[in-house]
Amino acid sequence: MVHILDDFLIIEKSKEDAISKLKAFINLCEDLAVPLSAEKTELPSQIMDLVVITLDIIKQEARLPLDKIKKCRYLLEKFLHMKRCTLKKRQSLIGVLNFACSVIQPGRAFLRRMINLTVTVADLQNHVYLNQETKDDMKILLQFLDSFNGKSMFLNESFMSSNTLELHIDAAQSKGYAGIYRSKWFYGSFPENWKNINIMTLEFYLIILAIELRGPLWRNHSTIIH
Numbered sequence: 001m002v003h004i005l006d007d008f009l010i011i012e013k014s015k016e017d018a019i020s021k022l023k024a025f026i027n028l029c030e031d032l033a034v035p036l037s038a039e040k041t042e043l044p045s046q047i048m049d050l051v052v053i054t055l056d057i058i059k060q061e062a063r064l065p066l067d068k069i070k071k072c073r074y075l076l077e078k079f080l081h082m083k084r085c086t087l088k089k090r091q092s093l094i095g096v097l098n099f100a101c102s103v104i105q106p107g108r109a110f111l112r113r114m115i116n117l118t119v120t121v122a123d124l125q126n127h128v129y130l131n132q133e134t135k136d137d138m139k140i141l142l143q144f145l146d147s148f149n150g151k152s153m154f155l156n157e158s159f160m161s162s163n164t165l166e167l168h169i170d171a172a173q174s175k176g177y178a179g180i181y182r183s184k185w186f187y188g189s190f191p192e193n194w195k196n197i198n199i200m201t202l203e204f205y206l207i208i209l210a211i212e213l214r215g216p217l218w219r220n221h222s223t224i225i226h
Contacts, residue, residue, distance in 0.1 A: 018044035088124040110137040
């Protein structure tokens with residue numbers, strides 16, 4: 001069972017187990033005199049809304065409503081034209097973006113500096129200055145939202161290593177690169193003007209190339225490539 005504020009979500013492997021746990025939870029709330037909203041109480045389903053986020057087990061994805069994406073874009077554009085704002089308004093912006101980051105998981109990295117600006121301000125009506133670094137983070141988020149389809153895939157929490165994938169790659173400045181994924185392989189040479197580039201950069205390029213060629217086969221998995 002997981003919860004966000006006063007919304008609870010029961011997750012089970014079968015419909016029967018989910019119904020059993022739901023009944024037990026309802027009985028517990030009745031015993032404790034905890035009121036439940038009939039409108040928000042739903043029978044087990046593979047597609048369900050939790051705090052307006054749609055969780056779809058069939059497609060293995062979470063979906064953020066279009067109106068929430070539009071609200072994020074509107075607020076970011078508005079704040080980018082400000083030099084300062086009250087702490088209350090800044091916290092409101094962070095709250096909206098933090099909620100959206102329930103689906104846009106990498107987005108939280110770009111909230112850190114926004115949050116840091118609020119730490120030393122105590123009064124909600126005091127003003128917070130928006131520095132260039134914070135605005136740069138806001139621009140990145142805005143650029144991402146311009147092409148975001150509102151969907152985030154459920155990822156397997158167990159990391160797969162390159163050995164598990166049976167993926168082996170190597171690069172040499174003088175010779176070129178090669179890689180093998182199970183029974184499939186690829187190789188090539190670097191352009192002449194690349195041969196003085198740091199070997200770590202060339203090896204990183206090779207990882208990107210492997211993902212471009214075979215990445216679709218690793219969809220919805222978390223991977224560690226050595």
